[in-house]
Amino acid sequence: MKVLAINGSPHYPHGSCSSMINNMFREFKNQGVETEHLALYEKKIKICDGCGKCNKEGTCHIDDDVKEIQGKMIDADGIVLASPLYCGHITGVFKNFLDRSLSMGQNPCLKGKYAASLCAYGGVANPDIATDFLLNFVLGMGAYPVGKVIATTEALIVNDDDKAKTRRLALEMIEVFDERKAFDIEKYSFDSEFSKGLQSFIENGCYFLSKDFGYREVIRREEAEGVSL
């Protein structure tokens, strides 16, 4: 198993998100899982120019580090997305990376992968918006949303409880990976608070999949045609 953590905080390699990711990585390493910690702030990511070419051509015309990061996501079995809460949402740098990744959403390229999201915040506004947003994004591309952890920080320090939660989340990711659990939207239980965000997302349609190529549709076609899309 190979896990990629994408960190949208400028504080890398320090700060709260790094601390949460490092705690997960400790469990991963104990279990022999390969890890990579990627900081978006260290990468060259130009602003999405909204040209819409990716919708038609499937790839982005801008040449920078975005394709490399996307390639790493495709190579990984597990994906951890982490952002501090900035003004009630993920950081602008993370949001721009996702905007630039609209092209990825043209196909369920993360199917069979396991994803988790992390958010650190200082207690102002609703951090679920950030964690759900990150999970929704990978869910739209077919990844299995394993869970999320939110840390309420003080002076960037993540407390022991929240650290323990991130380590448990890492173990959970390994577990579902070992079972090769398949994500089944139809059978997915939308009881928990975490799942409600995903439910509304699915009901509203996966916005980055074109309408006739929505995720449910992919599953249906796979079943009907017996192919792996």
Next chain:
Amino acid sequence: MKKVLAINGSPHGLWGTCSNIINVMFEEFEKHNIETEMVNVVELKIKTCKGCAVCLTKGVCPMKDDVKGLQDKMIEADGIITASPLFLNHISGLLKIFLDRCLPIGHRPVLHGKVAVSVASYGGVGNVEVIGDYLLEFMQGSGARPVGEIHAIGVDGKLSEQEQKNAVKLAVDMLEDYKNLDSYDWHSDYMSRDNARGMKEFINNTKDFATADYEFWKEKGWID
């Protein structure tokens, strides 16, 4: 009302649907001899927030670029329009990068006595009202009176008749609400919100560190 500023967070700049909506609103303002200005964030040089928190401790951002200039324009204007296309069911990363840099305005509100509206454009998928909710919350947290939001479907950059009417109406609402600002109690409207309560707690908890914030809130009498 003397001046309206529009901050356009669409990377399409002048060619997009957001700017079309803004221009319809501007025509209405110009009828009342109100000065208008549209700033396309995409044309500015904006560095990404490094999270150094100097804005909270010393009160100013140490980075030098076009952010301060745009913030000064916000402070000069009487009405502020913030606009974004819907990108993945939220505001554009471009506008978010600017807003992250506006953290001190959110912590130490300076947009009192101004009215704010939000403009959104989308392709018809998802919940476009997220943009209005988010941007108006931000502007209110920064001191402004939120007036309303408008959104339009961006097809060929053309606005439907109804969308044009909505834009004119929003401009008129802005004028009205600006005239009645005296009857608007920002403090009780904002301070009752969850975010404001969280902010107050945060400022109290971090008073030894975020000294600029604490002094500001104390001077305003919002904190003991």
